Amino acid sequence: MTEELVVNIGPSHPSTHGVCRMVTTLDGEIVRHVEVVIGHLHRGIEKMAENRTYLQVVPLTDRLDYVGSMYANWAYCRAVERLAGIRVPERAEYLRVIVCELQRIASHMMSVGPAGADVGATTAFMYTFAQREQVVDLFEQLCGARLTYNYVRPGGVSMDVPEGWVDNVRAFCRSHPSAMAEVDRFLFGNVIARQRMKGIGVLAPEDAVAWGASGPVARGSGVSWDLRRDDSYSVYPRLDFDIPLGSNGDCYDRARVRLWEAIESCRIIEQALDQIEPGPVMAEAVPRLITPRPGEAYDHIEGARGSLGVYLVSDGTPRPYRMKVRSPAFCNLALVPMLAEGHTLSDLVVILGSLDPVFGEVDR
Amino acid sequence: MSFLWGMLWGVAAVMVIAGGAIVGVWWERKVSARIQLRLGPQQIGPAGSLQMVADVPKLLFKEDIIPAAADEPFFRYAPLAVFAPIAMSVAVIPFATGWAPFDATAGALFFLAVPSISVLGILFSAWASHNTLSAIGGVRAAAQMVSYEVPRSLSVLSVLVLAGTLRPVAVMDAWEWWWIPATFVGFIVYLISSIAEMNRGPFDIPEAESELVAGYFADYAGIRWAVFMMGEYGGMIAASLFGAAMFLGGFRLLPGAWGVVAFIAVGAVLMTIIMWMKWTFPRLRQDQLMTFCWTILTPIAIVQLFAAGVIAAWL
Numbered sequence: 316m317t318e319e320l321v322v323n324i325g326p327s328h329p330s331t332h333g334v335c336r337m338v339t340t341l342d343g344e345i346v347r348h349v350e351v352v353i354g355h356l357h358r359g360i361e362k363m364a365e366n367r368t369y370l371q372v373v374p375l376t377d378r379l380d381y382v383g384s385m386y387a388n389w390a391y392c393r394a395v396e397r398l399a400g401i402r403v404p405e406r407a408e409y410l411r412v413i414v415c416e417l418q419r420i421a422s423h424m425m426s427v428g429p430a431g432a433d434v435g436a437t438t439a440f441m442y443t444f445a446q447r448e449q450v451v452d453l454f455e456q457l458c459g460a461r462l463t464y465n466y467v468r469p470g471g472v473s474m475d476v477p478e479g480w481v482d483n484v485r486a487f488c489r490s491h492p493s494a495m496a497e498v499d500r501f502l503f504g505n506v507i508a509r510q511r512m513k514g515i516g517v518l519a520p521e522d523a524v525a526w527g528a529s530g531p532v533a534r535g536s537g538v539s540w541d542l543r544r545d546d547s548y549s550v551y552p553r554l555d556f557d558i559p560l561g562s563n564g565d566c567y568d569r570a571r572v573r574l575w576e577a578i579e580s581c582r583i584i585e586q587a588l589d590q591i592e593p594g595p596v597m598a599e600a601v602p603r604l605i606t607p608r609p610g611e612a613y614d615h616i617e618g619a620r621g622s623l624g625v626y627l628v629s630d631g632t633p634r635p636y637r638m639k640v641r642s643p644a645f646c647n648l649a650l651v652p653m654l655a656e657g658h659t660l661s662d663l664v665v666i667l668g669s670l671d672p673v674f675g676e677v678d679r
Numbered sequence: 680m681s682f683l684w685g686m687l688w689g690v691a692a693v694m695v696i697a698g699g700a701i702v703g704v705w706w707e708r709k710v711s712a713r714i715q716l717r718l719g720p721q722q723i724g725p726a727g728s729l730q731m732v733a734d735v736p737k738l739l740f741k742e743d744i745i746p747a748a749a750d751e752p753f754f755r756y757a758p759l760a761v762f763a764p765i766a767m768s769v770a771v772i773p774f775a776t777g778w779a780p781f782d783a784t785a786g787a788l789f790f791l792a793v794p795s796i797s798v799l800g801i802l803f804s805a806w807a808s809h810n811t812l813s814a815i816g817g818v819r820a821a822a823q824m825v826s827y828e829v830p831r832s833l834s835v836l837s838v839l840v841l842a843g844t845l846r847p848v849a850v851m852d853a854w855e856w857w858w859i860p861a862t863f864v865g866f867i868v869y870l871i872s873s874i875a876e877m878n879r880g881p882f883d884i885p886e887a888e889s890e891l892v893a894g895y896f897a898d899y900a901g902i903r904w905a906v907f908m909m910g911e912y913g914g915m916i917a918a919s920l921f922g923a924a925m926f927l928g929g930f931r932l933l934p935g936a937w938g939v940v941a942f943i944a945v946g947a948v949l950m951t952i953i954m955w956m957k958w959t960f961p962r963l964r965q966d967q968l969m970t971f972c973w974t975i976l977t978p979i980a981i982v983q984l985f986a987a988g989v990i991a992a993w994l
Contacts, residue, residue, distance in 0.1 A: 322811045330889040341815075344965055433889045435880060435962025441715035507881055507961045660815070661964045664890045 317342055326355045330433050330664040333674030344659040349652045356678040364638040369395050369605040377463035380676035382425050385418040386618035388467035393614035394625040395469040399607040406594040407471035408549045413587050416580040421450040422619035423573040426671040430570040431502045433668040434511040439502040446494055449487050456480055471597035488581040495578050503571055512567035516654035516666035527646040530621025531572045536564030542617035554586045566669035604633045620644045644676040696766050700912035701731040707954045714958045741901030753807035758906035760800030765913040768794045772920045773847045775930055775939050786847040787839055791832045798824045805895035816894025820885035826972045831872035833980035834865040837987035838925045854931045865983040866926035868976055877914035880957035884965055919949035
């Protein structure tokens with residue numbers, strides 16, 4: 316009988332993608348048991364929201380998924396709008412779609428590159444981060460912030476696009492697919508990367524559904540579920556786009572689905588830019604102190620990590636009675652023990668990376 | 680007197696290797712930056728060439744941290760046990776006609792055998808750190824380095840069979856240009872197994888930063904860490920120069936003093952290729968690495984050795 320070794324990975328570790336602790340029991344190189352310990356980044360955002368006005372909560376949602384702040388902004392704002400019955404102008408809806416698809420590209424770049432870095436291909440990381448940098452620059456031109464935007468507000472967006480911004484976005488959307496094709500060739504075409512990622516951490520479609528996985532994690536397993544199409548919101552019904560699906564449900568498929576989604580996002584942005592009309596970007600007469608009637612509302616959007624939902628309860632005061640975030644990263648992270656047990660220690664970090672957790676959203 | 684002389688030689692050798700490592704680190708930073716859409720060092724000196732001159736004092740003056748749980752004597756001296764054998768192996772490389780710093784009769788054997796001692800230093804450092812990640816890294820390193828000895832030695836052996844001697848200086852005297860095509864497959868095997876031998880990417884599994892943080896030297900800081908790095912670069916320099924000499928003709932490529940220049944240049948090109956591979960390829964997994972060694976590299980090396988033997992017998 317071999318002696319098992321308990322290795323503590325994290326919370327400060329290069330490939331836990333944030334502050335995650337994994338108590339791993341190893342038999343030689345083989346992972347026998349993993350226990351994911353979360354909560355290192357818990358800030359009590361849902362509780363803090365109860366003591367702030369509806370408008371003051373928006374910057375808090377920025378800090379949920381700090382890689383995809385636009386999504387959290389939007390999901391929250393949709394819940395508020397549903398609760399308070401606010402109608403959003405069309406131009407604002409288009410702008411929300413554009414910034415969220417840009418955000419999806421930025422977020423997926425933060426997953427595809429590190430998927431390479433997890434298997435040791437640090438060069439892929441630099442290439443995808445160069446693309447992400449361009450998106451972040453676009454956001455900086457748009458709203459002045461590079462990470463926590465506070466751009467989507469209840470009733471619309473905080474400001475209209477600056478001069479020349481649309482041309483910059485178009486230029487980016489033209490150059491991005493070829494950059495992705497290059498990454499696809501030198502990372503996903505590489506013989507070692509394929510050996511390291513194919514057949515590792517296979518997630519069966521039934522398991523993906525049963526465990527509540529969503530986003531690229533579920534689509535990597537071939538589960539065709541995308542809220543943009545299946546529970547269509549905003550102006551998505553007017554846009555034509557494909558939903559890339561994986562077939563094997565392994566780390567390779569999950570990472571590659573993200574790469575193709577980033578290319579599809581460019582298509583969506585280009586169509587949205589063609590369709591967008593001038594007009595107001597904020598609903599009229601939205602009060603500073605939004606005071607919805609007592610009631611509750613839930614709304615969800617397709618974030619970069621999956622179905623991101625916000626549940627709000629109002630008791631008729633200017634502050635939410637309760638906010639609850641349905642976090643896709645949290646649900647996806649629960650898969651780690653199931654996927655990793657039986658694989659080697661080296662595969663464990665690849666599997667964790669392929670689920671693309673962001674711990675701001677896991678711990679909230 | 681001869682003891683003093685030996686000391687002087689030793690200091691000179693360490694200085695040369697340290698200098699080579701400094702140039703190597705700067706060059707690697709430039710090469711990797713070029714591959715990765717970055718600029719690399721550029722502020723200190725022209726093209727950042729003095730960056731390492733600034734980095735070395737920084738490393739020297741850093742606090743020498745020894746973890747409380749570490750086995751102190753082993754922890755302290757393990758870096759030397761890694762570096763010294765690698766530095767020693769440089770001595771048998773033939774630099775010019777009839778001259779190697781240490782002209783040993785069994786020099787090629789010396790070159791293959793002595794750097795293997797550094798695996799002991801790696802195990803010392805891994806175990807003495809009293810850290811689970813280091814321990815895993817140390818065990819991985821031991822398995823990897825001992826395995827890759829086999830294809831590496833077999834590939835060098837194919838040249839030695841053609842030359843009929845173990846003495847590197849004599850190999851260079853006997854060298855003929857057609858050895859390059861005749862042992863080219865062996866050269867590829869030598870290059871790959873040398874990379875695995877010095878634990879560099881894509882075979883840097885013992886130090887795999889994404890899973891083991893830095894493996895066996897995760898707990899080292901300051902100058903002790905730098906000695907590990909010098910060991911890595913020393914190994915790279917030694918392997919590149921020895922490969923350039925044995926497989927590619929070394930200083931015999933050009934006549935006279937130009938030969939030494941050509942030798943160093945070919946060695947530098949090999950070093951650049953080793954860096955290029957590190958920054959281009961992902962890392963293998965431990966089991967894939969061992970499978971690659973025993974089922975692909977070793978059989979190829981044996982076939983190459985057999986072919987070299989047939990050629991040598993036929994001549």
